[in-house]
Every structure is written in C-alpha cells, then in structure tokens.
Amino acid sequence: xxxxxxxxxxxxxxxxxxxxxxxxxxxxxxxxxxxxxxxxxxxxxxxxxxxxxxxxxxxxxxxxxxxxxxxxxxxxxxxxxxxxxxxxxxxxxxxxxxxxxxxxxxxxxxxxxxxxxxxxxxxxxxxxxxxxxxxxxxxxxxxxxxxxxxxxxxxxxxxxxxxxxxxxxxxxxxxxxxxxxxxxxxxxxxxxxxxxxxxxxxxxxxxxxxxxxxxxxxxxxxxxxxxxxxxxxxxxxxxxxxxxxxxxxxxxxxxxxxxxxxxxxxxxxxxxxxxxxxxxxxxxxxxxxxxxxxxxxxxxxxxxxxxxxxxxxxxxxxxxxxxxxxxxxxxxxxxxxxxxxxxxxxxxxxxxxxxxxxxxxxxxxxxxxxxxxxxxxxxxxxxxxxxxxxxxxxxxxxxxxxxxxxxxxxxxxxxxxxxxxxxxxxxxxxxxxxxxxxxxxxxxxxxxxxxxxxxxxxxxxxxxxxxxxxxxxxxxxxxxxxxxxxxxxxxxxxxxxxxxxxxxxxxxxxxxxxxxxxxxxxxxxxxxxxxxxxxxxxxxxxxxxxxxxxxxxxxxxxxxxxxxxxxx
Amino acid sequence: xxxxxxxxxxxxxxxxxxxxxxxxxxxxxxxxxxxxxxxxxxxxxxxxxxxxxxxxxxxxxxxxxxxxxxxxxxxxx
Numbered sequence: 001x002x003x004x005x006x007x008x009x010x011x012x013x014x015x016x017x018x019x020x021x022x023x024x025x026x027x028x029x030x031x032x033x034x035x036x037x038x039x040x041x042x043x044x045x046x047x048x049x050x051x052x053x054x055x056x057x058x059x060x061x062x063x064x065x066x067x068x069x070x071x072x073x074x075x076x077x078x079x080x081x082x083x084x085x086x087x088x089x090x091x092x093x094x095x096x097x098x099x100x101x102x103x104x105x106x107x108x109x110x111x112x113x114x115x116x117x118x119x120x121x122x123x124x125x126x127x128x129x130x131x132x133x134x135x136x137x138x139x140x141x142x143x144x145x146x147x148x149x150x151x152x153x154x155x156x157x158x159x160x161x162x163x164x165x166x167x168x169x170x171x172x173x174x175x176x177x178x179x180x181x182x183x184x185x186x187x188x189x190x191x192x193x194x195x196x197x198x199x200x201x202x203x204x205x206x207x208x209x210x211x212x213x214x215x216x217x218x219x220x221x222x223x224x225x226x227x228x229x230x231x232x233x234x235x236x237x238x239x240x241x242x243x244x245x246x247x248x249x250x251x252x253x254x255x256x257x258x259x260x261x262x263x264x265x266x267x268x269x270x271x272x273x274x275x276x277x278x279x280x281x282x283x284x285x286x287x288x289x290x291x292x293x294x295x296x297x298x299x300x301x302x303x304x305x306x307x308x309x310x311x312x313x314x315x316x317x318x319x320x321x322x323x324x325x326x327x328x329x330x331x332x333x334x335x336x337x338x339x340x341x342x343x344x345x346x347x348x349x350x351x352x353x354x355x356x357x358x359x360x361x362x363x364x365x366x367x368x369x370x371x372x373x374x375x376x377x378x379x380x381x382x383x384x385x386x387x388x389x390x391x392x393x394x395x396x397x398x399x400x401x402x403x404x405x406x407x408x409x410x411x412x413x414x415x416x417x418x419x420x421x422x423x424x425x426x427x428x429x430x431x432x433x434x435x436x437x438x439x440x441x442x443x444x445x446x447x448x449x450x451x452x453x454x455x456x457x458x459x460x461x462x463x464x465x466x467x468x469x470x471x472x473x474x475x476x477x478x479x480x481x482x483x484x485x486x487x488x489x490x491x492x493x494x495x496x497x498x499x500x501x502x503x504x505x506x507x508x509x510x511x512x513x514x515x516x517x518x519x520x521x522x523x524x525x526x527x528x529x530x531x532x533x534x535x536x537x538x539x540x541x542x543x544x545x546x547x548x549x550x551x552x553x554x555x556x557x558x559x560x561x562x563x564x565x566x567x568x
Numbered sequence: 569x570x571x572x573x574x575x576x577x578x579x580x581x582x583x584x585x586x587x588x589x590x591x592x593x594x595x596x597x598x599x600x601x602x603x604x605x606x607x608x609x610x611x612x613x614x615x616x617x618x619x620x621x622x623x624x625x626x627x628x629x630x631x632x633x634x635x636x637x638x639x640x641x642x643x644x645x
Binding site (some may be wrong): 058059061063087119170196201307309310313317318326414416417418420421 | 635
C-alpha cells in the first residue's frame, strides 16, 4: 500500500512523516526532475505500507516544479492523508476539496489543533467530518497526539468524485468554514509580535545581521569542536597504523604512492601526502564533514523555525536587481554547505530563468564547505586581510554577474508571493532526520569523488600526464594567472572535487597573492562534478554549456584582473 | 476610502475590494487568502520597492510590490 501525505506547505507534514515512519527513509528524485521526495515505511497491523512525503502545495493547479510533482504523484497513491492546518482552515480546505474530486480515498488530519486552541479557534470536528464525508482526526504532530487514531481510521478513508468550478469550490469552502469554525477575539501573541518585528526593516535588519553572525559563530564553534575533540584524535590514533601500512608496502613505489602517497620528511602529512588512505579520507572526514555537519544542523534549525522566509522578505528588493526574488536566499544559504542541496532547493523559484541565475551564481560565487576548506587552508594562515580579499572578490563577482545576467537574459523575474509561517519550535525528530539525509548526501557524493580524484592524481602524475597538461595549460595558468605550471594539476583535479586541490597547491610554496588568485579561481571556475550533474539535469546540454562557459570565462577574467591588481 | 494595497500604511486595515490582473493571478492570490471581501492588515512595507507583508485570516503573507499594485482595498481604519 502506498500512503501519500499531502497538504499546504508549513502544516507540519514532515513532522507527521517523521512520526509515522521509522529510520529507513530514502530521498529520491522524482523521475525526470530534480524535485526530491522522501519515502519511508510504516507497519499497519501485519502489513507494511510505503509512506511518501509529497512536496507541499496550495492547489492541484501547479505553479512551481514541486507542485507539478505533487500532482503527478497523486496518480500513484492508494490513500491520501490530507494534512490540514487547523489555524487556517479556509485555505487548507480548498486543497482538500480538490483532492475530493480525484477519486482517491482521503482521510483528513486536522493538525496544529493545539495552536488553533491558543489562537481562540474552535472547530466542530464531527460536523466537519459530516460535511466533507471523509474521516477527520485532530492531531498535534509535534507531540504525536492523535496519530494513533489517524492510523487506525485509515481504512475508513473515502474517495469522492465531486465536480466543482473554482468559484463553487471557494463558495463551498466558505460555507463549511462558517458552519464548523468559531473564532474568539484575542490579542496578538508574543510569537506573532516577535515575528512581525523580524520583517520590519528597522528592527528586522539588525536582527538578521545578529542571527546570521550568530549562525556562523555557532557553526565555527561546533565545527572546530568536532575537529579538536573527535577527528584530530581519531587521525592521531590512525597515523601509526597508516605508517605501518606504509612500511608493509615498502615505503615507496607506485602502489605505495596510490594508497599512502608521498612521505613528507619521512612521515605522513594527511593534507599533502595525497594517498587514498591518507589524504583521501582525511580531507572529506576531518576537514569538510565537521563543518558540513555543523552548518546543516544550524541551518536546519533556522529553516524549521520559520525564519528564512522573513529573511527572504528583507532581501527581496536586493535580489530583484540580480534577477531573483527574496526566497532565493534559501538556495544561496544552503549552497554554502554543499552546492548540491543548494541547487536542489532552487526548485522553490518559479521560473527557469530564476533557477538558471541562482545555479550559475551559486556555482561561481557561493563557496561550499569544501571550497571554504581550501580557502581557509590556503589563505587562512595569512590572516583576516587575505581572507577578506578572497571573500570580497567573490561577493563583488556575485553581484556583478547577477546584474549582468538579469540584464542579458530574456524575461523578467516573478514577484515574491509566499506565506510567512509563524515561529515554531522545531521538532527535533524531523530536523535531525533532515540533517542525516543531507549528511548522507554529502558523504555519498563527496567521498567517491575525493577518492577518485586522489587516485587520478597519482596515476596521472606517474604517467607524466599532469606535467604534460601543465605545459599545455601554461599560457593560461602562468601567462594569465601568474601561477607556476604545477598549479595546472590542481586546477584539473578541481573539476572533480575542489578540496583535493589543497593538498596539491600547498607544497608549491606560493606567495600570499598567488594563493588568493588560486583560491578565487578554484572557487569560481567550475562547480564540482556532482553539482554539474544537477545543472545538466535541470537545464539540458545547452543551458549547462551556457552556465559553465560563464563560470570558466569569468574565473579566468577575474583571476587575471586580480593578478594584475595584486601585482603577482 | 479606496487605496491600492501598496499604499496602505503599517497598521492600517481594510477589506479587499478587487484584484485587477488576469484570472491566473486572481486564482493564485486566492490560494493564500488574498481575495475579495477579505480583511487585511498591513504589517510592513519594505523600502526600495520591496514586498509588503499583510495579515489575512490570522496568517502572514508576503506579496511582491508588482502584485500588491493590483489589489484594491477599501480602508476601514
């Protein structure tokens, strides 16, 4: 059996999902799209059922990609649990009525019924059930209240094949709401007043700056804490083991170089040795993963609390100048962790044009944690001034290319039109599940490519191909960018995975100015292979070529300009 | 007095009197409660042609300036 969870956005759908399903949750792409959905299983009596968390939608006449998928998925469900926000009955019932036109069995979960009570809203559930002629069960997903009853009444779900015009539907919704709901007068709650303060520019902008600053401080604290207390000790304990392997492999030769890499001063240097079992696992686990974890922990909390749409409102007019609207702040922020989830979340933008701008800007000027690891690894030792040069350059590039794309690309950017959910305390079960899925995403896309990158570096070096390519690329690398020919190898491997390049650039003894140029170029010229694959899926060959040419062209242009300015 | 939704000042309330623009837009606005005879209250209008945030049915909705131009409101207070 296949159970679909459907409903408007922000009604607690993922919380219900997380409560109903166990740990065996998978994220998949809907065939032929980049829209993801989560699927899990639950037991009903003896039988197993698939539960699918369908992307949130206000109507079955789709306006965004995610909504299109929701409509498609409806055809494959055996029963729909329609999750209705009790605090906003009218808007939610509109979707319910549309579902009742589709000949699929429906049961309604009247969620957030505690919040409705707080807001002075009383709903006559029995009457609602009678009027809709499907089971209605009040639930509070966060505490799990009512979910058992919901599941036990699943067999009562009932299909209808009503026919309504749009007008009739609204009329019917209006009548139902009038019949079943009474609202007591009440004053605005503290959460609402706080919510409003965070969208008013005068109070909202300082609060936003505070929140974003705090966010990065917390990420740094957690990331550094994990490295100092978990990963450094772990690799410290691993080092003698690796040394013994190195001896067993004869301390040299091709196999040794691939597995352990070069010994530096007779020992293993985890960032520079470049072996599969040294640098290949150290870079993803000990340099990038701690920050990816910390980042998505903090951001997941922000997402689920309801803050991000408010940030979207504050930056909307700025985002319009670069061809997007305020909600584009979500993919841009997510992209700072890893460009892959960032790119996937761009589906909340309505048009192809917006998504093209978002993904191109992300690829060029939003460094992911792997790229940040390079920037901090290479330039960090030279202090905050050098780091500021890199980030200021990337920011200026982001703005300038955004302005240009907005001018050059045909079409206009649609207006923001979105619900701003009330602040809610996130349900940790759902937030952690999301964190785990993102971490798994990172591990499965990053580690194979890092290992492949390290392997390739060794093989290509041994065969002399990197030196050969370095010669070919030297007009660009040496002539334009002012870097030594050996840096070409790092740029080539960077096509696969950026973080591998750190280990290749560090031993070259570059000057601070050269390192700034190298980090900016590395961050800009190409997304990693995994992001490239999404770009391809989303835009096809033509769009992908367009986007990557912009990235490579701009990287060379900016790299050359930077070199001239810095006098490399 | 009638005003466009963009002209409402923070704290002002009114009843939506009409939505100009195509059927598609009207339909889309209706899904978030922006439709005729609904009571709206302005929470904030962002500077530099940014969006407005209004309260409707106890919920908050952000509406881009270009759309807010197309909503007509009978001001009540």
